[in-house]
Amino acid sequence: MPVINRVADLQPDIQAWRRDLHQHPELMYDVHRTAAFVADRLREFGCDEVATGLGRTGVVGVIKGRKPAGTGDVKVIGLRADMDALPIEEETSLPYASKTPGKMHACGHDGHTAMLLGAARYLAETRNFAGDAVVIFQPAEEGGAGAAAMLRDGLMDRFGIEQVYGMHNGPGLPVGSFAIRTGPVMAAMDAIDIRIEGVGGHAARPHKCIDSVLAGAQLVTALQSIVSRTVDPLESAVISICEFHAGNARNVIPQVAELKGTVRTLTPEVRELVEKRVREVVAGVAQMTGAKIDLVYERGYPVVVNHAPQTAAATQVARDVAGDANVHEMPPMMGAEDFAYMLEARPGAFIFCGNGDSAGLHHPAYNFNDEAIVYGTSYWIKLVENTLAA
Ligand code: NI
Secondary structure, eight states: OOSOHHHHHHHHHHHHHHHHHHHSOOBTTOOHHHHHHHHHHHHHHTOSEEEEEETTTEEEEEEEOSSOOOSOSOOEEEEEEEOOBBSOOOOOOOTTOOSSTTOBOOSSHHHHHHHHHHHHHHHHHHOOSSSEEEEEEESOTTTSOHHHHHHHTTHHHHHTOOEEEEEEEETTSOTTOEEEOSEEEEOEEEEEEEEEEOBOEETTOGGGSBOHHHHHHHHHHHHHHHHHHTSOTTSOEEEEEEEEEEOSSTTEEOSEEEEEEEEEESSHHHHHHHHHHHHHHHHHHHHHHOOEEEEEEEEOSOOEEEOHHHHHHHHHHHHHHHOGGGEEEOOOBSOOOTHHHHHHHSOEEEEEEEOOSOOOTTOTTOOOOGGGHHHHHHHHHHHHHHHTOO
16 A cells, blocks of 8 residues: 555645745744744644643644544554754755755754644544544754653643654655664763863973873773773664864963763663763773863763564554565664653654655755655554554
8 A cells, every 4th residue: 555645635735834844944942933833734734632832842733533432452642743953054055945044954854844744634634543643743852852841741641642653754765665673773872071181281391291182082092992892792882072172282281171972872781881981981091190080971862762562563554655665674873862752651663764865864965855755644644543443
């Protein structure tokens, strides 16, 4: 069974919403125009309830099916899209490129929002299911944990959500295909901030100094030994120190060096282990060099873990939409997603929808592929109709 015909009819509208959103990117929790756009559409479609202000600027729509309650276990299903853009200067030259300098939809959240709106319109028209479809539009996926903010505002209990599903576009994955896996699918993301205070002085008199640059260099190297020599080679971990700031003169040993980095892991056990070892390595380098080293190790998004029964159901829906040959089992990715918080709260699954041969996510030349709309939207609709079958 291919994409839904009615969705093909709706495609021009969904594409127009997508391009409107693309022209008006907003960051983090400040997605006021986008949230108002979403809430207006949901009211137009005749959703039974439209709630705003969850997680500051999140929007929720409830659509009640018209089929009588059946014997199915699940009565309420949540579908989630993200609304926020990124602080990137767009370089696409598209006629509908961002109108806001320094901001762009470089992760396709414009497409995610538009596809879920398209599904909401169809579901409100047809209501061919038993129970409630809850469409969730969250702010601040890009580093602000908007999903967690919506959960704190009672998202799951207030609407009685029993299962929750998410979708992201996948550059490099052909349009009309999906990728998914059971278990860990995206990584936990923790942040490392290190401040090294040595003793500054003349470059020619290092014995009178404690060199913060050398301590930092040793730290960068030693931290990599955690990945190569502490973590089981069959497990996954990434430590990337991506900022190293020190000094401003050729002949001065700087007093202070600052390092910033990110840690990615796929299981709670490895996450614990890496944090413990980072703390030990920092303490060890401090002792070895005599520098005073302050570490702030901040836990960010948890691992995105797909639940087995819901992943199997989602996979079958994707096969129905795209054909068996076009639904792939993917390896885990070391990127992070705050949908992880929702999957900690309720069972569900996160799937990737092919974006074709586009630029990568977070690249200034990236664009969501409007040809993917019919597949993503059909997936959402069938997921509701299958899960809430009478
Ligand atoms: Ni994204």
